[in-house]
Amino acid sequence: MSERATPTPEADDSTSESAEAGEQPRTDEQRTEAEVEERPVTTGASSVVRALENAGVEAAFGVQGGAIMPVYDALYDSSIRHVMMAHEQGASHAADAYGVVKGEPGVCLATSGPGATNLVTGLADANMDSDAVLALTGQVPSDMVGSDAFQETDTIGVTSPVTKHNYFAGDADTVGDTVGEAFALAGMGRPGPTLVDLPKDITQAETGRDPGPARPPKTYNPQMEADTQDVKVAARAIENAEKPVLLFGGGVIKANATETARKFAIDHGIPVVTTMPGIGSFPEDHDLCLSWAGMHGTGYANMAITHTDLLIAVGTRFDDRLTGGVDTFAPEAEVVHIDIDPAEISKNVHADYPLVGDAGRVIDQVDARMEHSPDAREWREQCIQWKEEYPMDYAAPSDEPVKPQFVVEAFDEATPDDTIVTTGVGQHQMWASQYWTYREPRTWVSSHGLGTMGYGLPAAIGARLAADQMGDEDRTVICFDGDGSFLMTMQELSVAVRENMDITVAVLNNEYIGMVRQWQDAFYEGRRMAAEYNWCPEFDRLAEAFGARGWRVDDYDQVAEAIEEALAYDGPSVIDFHIDPAENVYPMVASGAPNGLFALSEDQL
Amino acid sequence: MSSEHTPENQASRAEDTHRRGLKGPSPEERPHPEGRRNSQGIRIDPEVEAEPEVREAVLSALVLNEPGVLARASGLFARRQFNIESLTVGTTQNEEYSRITLVVKEPEPGIEQAKKQLEKLVPVISVTELTEDAVRRELALIKVDGDHPDQIAAVADMYDGTVVDASAEAITVEVTGTNKTIENALDTFERFGVREIVRTGTAALEAGANATAKHWPDD
Numbered sequence: 001m002s003e004r005a006t007p008t009p010e011a012d013d014s015t016s017e018s019a020e021a022g023e024q025p026r027t028d029e030q031r032t033e034a035e036v037e038e039r040p041v042t043t044g045a046s047s048v049v050r051a052l053e054n055a056g057v058e059a060a061f062g063v064q065g066g067a068i069m070p071v072y073d074a075l076y077d078s079s080i081r082h083v084m085m086a087h088e089q090g091a092s093h094a095a096d097a098y099g100v101v102k103g104e105p106g107v108c109l110a111t112s113g114p115g116a117t118n119l120v121t122g123l124a125d126a127n128m129d130s131d132a133v134l135a136l137t138g139q140v141p142s143d144m145v146g147s148d149a150f151q152e153t154d155t156i157g158v159t160s161p162v163t164k165h166n167y168f169a170g171d172a173d174t175v176g177d178t179v180g181e182a183f184a185l186a187g188m189g190r191p192g193p194t195l196v197d198l199p200k201d202i203t204q205a206e207t208g209r210d211p212g213p214a215r216p217p218k219t220y221n222p223q224m225e226a227d228t229q230d231v232k233v234a235a236r237a238i239e240n241a242e243k244p245v246l247l248f249g250g251g252v253i254k255a256n257a258t259e260t261a262r263k264f265a266i267d268h269g270i271p272v273v274t275t276m277p278g279i280g281s282f283p284e285d286h287d288l289c290l291s292w293a294g295m296h297g298t299g300y301a302n303m304a305i306t307h308t309d310l311l312i313a314v315g316t317r318f319d320d321r322l323t324g325g326v327d328t329f330a331p332e333a334e335v336v337h338i339d340i341d342p343a344e345i346s347k348n349v350h351a352d353y354p355l356v357g358d359a360g361r362v363i364d365q366v367d368a369r370m371e372h373s374p375d376a377r378e379w380r381e382q383c384i385q386w387k388e389e390y391p392m393d394y395a396a397p398s399d400e401p402v403k404p405q406f407v408v409e410a411f412d413e414a415t416p417d418d419t420i421v422t423t424g425v426g427q428h429q430m431w432a433s434q435y436w437t438y439r440e441p442r443t444w445v446s447s448h449g450l451g452t453m454g455y456g457l458p459a460a461i462g463a464r465l466a467a468d469q470m471g472d473e474d475r476t477v478i479c480f481d482g483d484g485s486f487l488m489t490m491q492e493l494s495v496a497v498r499e500n501m502d503i504t505v506a507v508l509n510n511e512y513i514g515m516v517r518q519w520q521d522a523f524y525e526g527r528r529m530a531a532e533y534n535w536c537p538e539f540d541r542l543a544e545a546f547g548a549r550g551w552r553v554d555d556y557d558q559v560a561e562a563i564e565e566a567l568a569y570d571g572p573s574v575i576d577f578h579i580d581p582a583e584n585v586y587p588m589v590a591s592g593a594p595n596g597l598f599a600l601s602e603d604q605l
Numbered sequence: 606m607s608s609e610h611t612p613e614n615q616a617s618r619a620e621d622t623h624r625r626g627l628k629g630p631s632p633e634e635r636p637h638p639e640g641r642r643n644s645q646g647i648r649i650d651p652e653v654e655a656e657p658e659v660r661e662a663v664l665s666a667l668v669l670n671e672p673g674v675l676a677r678a679s680g681l682f683a684r685r686q687f688n689i690e691s692l693t694v695g696t697t698q699n700e701e702y703s704r705i706t707l708v709v710k711e712p713e714p715g716i717e718q719a720k721k722q723l724e725k726l727v728p729v730i731s732v733t734e735l736t737e738d739a740v741r742r743e744l745a746l747i748k749v750d751g752d753h754p755d756q757i758a759a760v761a762d763m764y765d766g767t768v769v770d771a772s773a774e775a776i777t778v779e780v781t782g783t784n785k786t787i788e789n790a791l792d793t794f795e796r797f798g799v800r801e802i803v804r805t806g807t808a809a810l811e812a813g814a815n816a817t818a819k820h821w822p823d824d
Contacts, residue, residue, distance in 0.1 A: 156673065157676075160676070160677060160680055161680065161684055164727075165726075165727040168672075168673070185727070217727055218822055219669065219727060219728065219729070219730050219822065220727055299627070299629055303635070306637070306638060307636070307638060318646070326642055326644065326646050327641050327642050327643070327644070328641065328642075329642060331638050331639075331640030331641050331642060331648065332638045332639075332640045334648075341725070342721050342724075343718065343721035343722050343724070343725055345721075346645075346646065346714060346717065346718075347646075347718055348646050349642070349646035350642070350645065350646045350647040350648065350714075389629050389630060390627070390628070390629035390630075391627070391628055391629070392627070393627070393628065395625050584626075586626050586627050587627060594637070596632075596635060596637050596638070597632045597637075598632070599632070600626045600627040600628070600629050600631065601625065601626020601627065602626065603626075604626070604631055604632055
């Protein structure tokens with residue numbers, strides 16, 4: 001590998017040591033840190049890339065285009081691994097999942113106009129799920145902003161409602177600091193997506209400024225520890241509870257507080273319910289675990305939530321899919337609410353004991369104040385009884401098509417505990433979350449708050465790269481997808497093939513937009529408008545056309561073998577499982593209904 | 606690398622008769638608690654159900670004086686359906702900072718939520734709800750028909766207002782005062798035939814030596 005002089009607009013190629021005729025264009029050369037430091041900052045764009053390097057960024061996902069080209073040109077000299085995605089939506093989802101798995105902000109890039117607008121879905125998704133993502137978007141030159149120039153969109157205006165904060169870069173000398181600030185802000189406090197809009201004249205302008213380390217804005221100082229008096233009062237309430245429930249949300253995982261949270265639950269013998277984003281915060285095979293509550297949560301989790309007298313909620317925002325009708329949500333319970341975002345306290349559900357701060361630190365604070373555990377033996381027995389009363393089982397008669405739950409369980413059995421599962425959104429997502437036993441944080445990577453169909457495949461690509469960069473090349477990454485979700489972002493298969501990424505896509509194919517079909521049958525007298533495909537591509541052959549491996553499964557006796565072969569194949573593989581198209585997701589709480597009225601079958605809705 | 610294909614299994618397509626669902630007591634067979642919450646998520650006695658009353662609050666936000674900060678604040682309020690009565694913005698004694706004054710009408714939890722959401726905006730330094738004692742002023746320009754200049758000047762006087770523009774056809778009066786004063790003045794000027802009105806919205810500061818902003822950035 002040859003040294004390459006930093007290209008400058010006036011660079012004379014003859015001075016470049018490596019400008020030999022016929023030199024192969026460099027693609028993804030790894031450079032040493034020393035070489036990076038030797039490379040001087042010369043332009044706004046190289047300052048942007050230096051800011052990323054200073055922040056420790058190792059990967060970025062993006063799509064090239066006119067206005068972002070200077071930044072890409074600067075990436076040419078960087079050791080940051082860039083993954084060229086097929087569509088910018090794929091870039092934002094991949095960055096999101098990469099960040100989830102790695103526990104740091106994921107980075108995505110897009111050009112101005114359609115590039116930036118294509119990122120919006122992924123940014124909105126990250127915003128709803130409080131995932132740390134940094135988006136860098138190209139913009140038309142400053143003096144053309146506002147003139148409706150080619151590929152101009154008001155990216156700041158478009159993305160303001162779906163980002164934690166966004167920045168319009170106005171100066172080449174400060175653009176690196178701005179990018180560093182945006183990166184730091186994305187991961188700090190309550191995480192979320194941030195965006196920096198980069199006009200082409202700013203990135204092309206000359207500057208020698210090497211931005212320092214990533215620093216959050218001065219005005220941003222999240223409270224990390226709860227008020228000691230409030231902690232004391234909350235600890236008393238927990239000690240005296242007879243039917244306590246811990247509700248672990250996504251915030252427990254984001255705060256890296258799973259160890260602390262688990263220890264607290266086990267030490268004090270308090271049953272644990274998780275939210276859907278909280279899946280993996282507590283081992284689902286533990287006696288105290290009631291899995292997750294809400295619209296398609298388990299019967300026993302919803303019973304516990306309905307009858308608890310003290311709900312200790314950590315890092316959750318009481319989304320309506322969790323609460324059902326707020327009037328009947330935990331109606332007998334006082335609420336302890338631990339959250340880093342003060343605006344979430346009493347937003348949807350009133351907090352009797354508000355504790356603002358970092359999940360791990362506040363749990364430690366509370367634990368230190370606890371003089372004894374609550375006397376909850378009877379309550380624990382009650383919860384275990386509910387587990388027995390409302391089992392998550394399903395019938396799988398051999399004369400009917402393959403059940404999706406069987407496929408999920410077969411995959412779970414065939415893979416190790418640290419396997420990462422990504423999903424799209426719909427029935428397949430619910431089965432993947434209900435019938436897989438999650439034990440570890442950051443193994444469940446899905447779209448919750450926004451409910452973004454198509455999230456699964458680009459997320460698997462992001463998760464795969466994150467695992468590889470963490471030294472876990474042997475870790476398995478499975479994407480459970482629906483036929484509808486797969487059709488939304490399957491172009492990213494081309495990326496998985498090109499980058500030889502070892503992922504396995506399991507399409508739970510019922511040839512329906514299944515969740516919509518389920519609702520039409522339950523609430524619209526079976527009038528199936530725009531929910532059935534009647535014709536679906538053959539996904540196994542489509543996979544082969546992309547250069548991936550493909551299998552089709554129609555019968556139970558093909559399941560195990562297809563899974564084994566797909567997992568063994570070192571590269572992207574797709575199994576098209578033709579599942580029972582009539583299968584529905586239960587339990588189900590009708591929208592806005594009491595959680596305690598969860599239906600176990602359609603006639604109970 | 607071709608894959609195994611078997612005949613399509615269409616047997617149960619649209620044959621949805623065999624849905625079994627899950628095991629367990631049906632909703633009627635389960636215990637259900639008596640308790641209830643109101644729409645704000647506060648536990649209530651269902652017998653004496655009451656929604657919190659709407660009240661008016663003046664919020665003062667100290668913000669960085671940078672482009673787009675007003676759009677962020679107003680966009681936030683529109684997006685989250687907070688009822689804004691008025692919004693004003695202007696610089697402070699330090700040109701690096703501006704002050705946004707908002708009058709909102711919401712039930713108690715809504716006011717609290719508006720404050721916290723505003724505080725979450727990155728360029729916002731601090732948000733205070735002003736006390737009853739705060740000095741609140743508003744300015745209105747009222748343009749009326751110019752038929753009775755003397756009477757108009759007299760009414761303007763009543764409200765400590767000033768005639769700021771006069772022609773044979775129309776007279777414009779400036780009135781500054783509390784929201785109540787402005788409302789009264791507008792009512793009184795109705796009789797002269799109001800042509801146009803413009804109002805600034807409320808600007809407010811805490812009374813006495815009390816600081817309006819909870820804190821300034823410690824630079």
